[in-house]
Amino acid sequence: MNMITIVRASFVATLLTVTFGRAEAAAQPRFPPAPSPRPAPTVRPAPPVPSVVPDLSDVSVFLPGLADLPDFSDLPDFPHFSNPAFPAFPALPFLPALPALPALPALPAFPALPDLSASALQIKPDVKIKGNPVVKINGDLYEQARNLIEQEQYAKALGQLDQLIAQFDGKSIADSTANRVDAALYWKAYALAKQRQLADAMTTLEEIQKKFADSRWFKDAMALKMEVLQASGQAVSPDTQTDEDLKLLALRGLMQSDPDRAVPMIEQVLSGSSSVKVKENALFVLSQSRSTRAHEILGNVAKGGANPDLQLRAIRYLGTMNGSDNAQILDDAYRASSDEAVKRAIIRSFMISGNRTRLAAIAGDRNSPIALRGEAIQQLGVMRGAGDELARLYSRESSPELKKRIIQGLFVGRDAARLVELARAEKDMGLKKDIVQKLSLMKSKEATDYLLELLK
Numbered sequence: 001m002n003m004i005t006i007v008r009a010s011f012v013a014t015l016l017t018v019t020f021g022r023a024e025a026a027a028q029p030r031f032p033p034a035p036s037p038r039p040a041p042t043v044r045p046a047p048p049v050p051s052v053v054p055d056l057s058d059v060s061v062f063l064p065g066l067a068d069l070p071d072f073s074d075l076p077d078f079p080h081f082s083n084p085a086f087p088a089f090p091a092l093p094f095l096p097a098l099p100a101l102p103a104l105p106a107l108p109a110f111p112a113l114p115d116l117s118a119s120a121l122q123i124k125p126d127v128k129i130k131g132n133p134v135v136k137i138n139g140d141l142y143e144q145a146r147n148l149i150e151q152e153q154y155a156k157a158l159g160q161l162d163q164l165i166a167q168f169d170g171k172s173i174a175d176s177t178a179n180r181v182d183a184a185l186y187w188k189a190y191a192l193a194k195q196r197q198l199a200d201a202m203t204t205l206e207e208i209q210k211k212f213a214d215s216r217w218f219k220d221a222m223a224l225k226m227e228v229l230q231a232s233g234q235a236v237s238p239d240t241q242t243d244e245d246l247k248l249l250a251l252r253g254l255m256q257s258d259p260d261r262a263v264p265m266i267e268q269v270l271s272g273s274s275s276v277k278v279k280e281n282a283l284f285v286l287s288q289s290r291s292t293r294a295h296e297i298l299g300n301v302a303k304g305g306a307n308p309d310l311q312l313r314a315i316r317y318l319g320t321m322n323g324s325d326n327a328q329i330l331d332d333a334y335r336a337s338s339d340e341a342v343k344r345a346i347i348r349s350f351m352i353s354g355n356r357t358r359l360a361a362i363a364g365d366r367n368s369p370i371a372l373r374g375e376a377i378q379q380l381g382v383m384r385g386a387g388d389e390l391a392r393l394y395s396r397e398s399s400p401e402l403k404k405r406i407i408q409g410l411f412v413g414r415d416a417a418r419l420v421e422l423a424r425a426e427k428d429m430g431l432k433k434d435i436v437q438k439l440s441l442m443k444s445k446e447a448t449d450y451l452l453e454l455l456k
Contacts, residue, residue: 142180145187146309149277154191161188173211180341182208182215183308189224190275198232216308223273248281255285263294270297276307283310287317299329304337312345319349327355334362343372351379360389364396374405381409387418394422400431407434416444423450 141164148157161184168176176182185208192201205228208221215221251269254262262285269282283301286294300306302314315333318326327350334346350358362368363376377393380386387410394406410419416439423435436454439447 142184145184149187149191152194154194157191158188161185161191177212177215178340182212182217185212186217186221186224186276189221189228190277193224193228193231198228201228202232220276220307224275226273227275248278248285251282251285255289259289259291259294263289263291263297266294267297270301270306270310276309279307279310280313283313283317287314287321299325302329303333304342308339308342311342315342315345315349319352327353327358331358340369340372344375347372347375347379350376351383354383356380356383356386356389359383359386360393363389363393363402370399370401373402377402377405377409381412384413387413387415390415391418391421400428403431404434407431407438411438411442414442414444416442416447420446420450 141160145157145160164184165181168181185204189201189204205221205225266282266286270279298314301310302318304311318330330346330349334343359376359380363373380390390406390409397403419435419439423432426432
């Protein structure tokens, strides 16, 4: 179809549109004329059709730029995927499948790790003291049982106490007393009574009466025996509140409201037939008082005027209290006692109160057992500013064992300067190696400089 034919067809279509429009307007229903009719719009006549139409077959006449475009007529037809008439693109070749990796051999099972718990290894705190036939090995068992009793876990406490007692079955009375077997029997009877096993409690108390008549626990054991006898005559529920609880509540309340009356009553409780547990709590209430009489009572208990466990508690309370005469009371108690547990408690109280002078005196006392001197050295190492005391002890000491304890104390105190001084003066290569090993673990300029000096 050429351009002339297109123009003629468009002209004919325009005439037909105008003709049909007039006919449709004539066919519409007529309405009455409006009051003020508007004049009809003026219709302009259509422009005349030219007699000669130019040849539009050549588009480049109107668009000159098209003549410069490249000729795309020679390009091959691009196939359409949705049209089956065109062939599909050839499939791309697939890569060959990777070979399967060989299966890894099964790893051998790890051997079971050994049980390294203290119970499995049966570790016991054996502390052997030279020149002393008594061997302390049961402090932990006893302390564990006492803590369980404080928590009212009597069945578990009985297991710990029975284990301690069984270790010294058939041993001498002196050996058993030194390892607190008499105390363990008392607390065993106490725990049995709390569980309403009164017959077994009586049997245990009779054993104390038979074997440990000279024990410091004998008086308290006989007082407990009277309570068990009284309880055997009546049916008392183990959950019922005991008189002990009422006594403790009354003492605490009285100490707050009227301390002058409470102190004499506590003194009566401590010297009376109440159980050791009641006395321990009464002693704690007494330690809260700042009266002169309360301090005197506490000092008498610390010197050994009561039950051994009460003595240890009084020593701890004096160590935490600020008082000018507390150090003298503890020093007197240390010299008067032959119980190693009491002496160790006093040494630790000196550390708590910051008394380096007393600790240095015990550490340097050649008449004291090495174990106690080593304990004093260890407590000095824990304290800050005790480097001078430890260095003086080292220069006077001849025991390699205690010298090692002093080295350890200076290491704990991070006193690298004094360790370097000791290393330079030490002739014993074993002790010098110990000092150098400690210095190698310390981040200090003095330690680093000395290590570099050794490497030159």
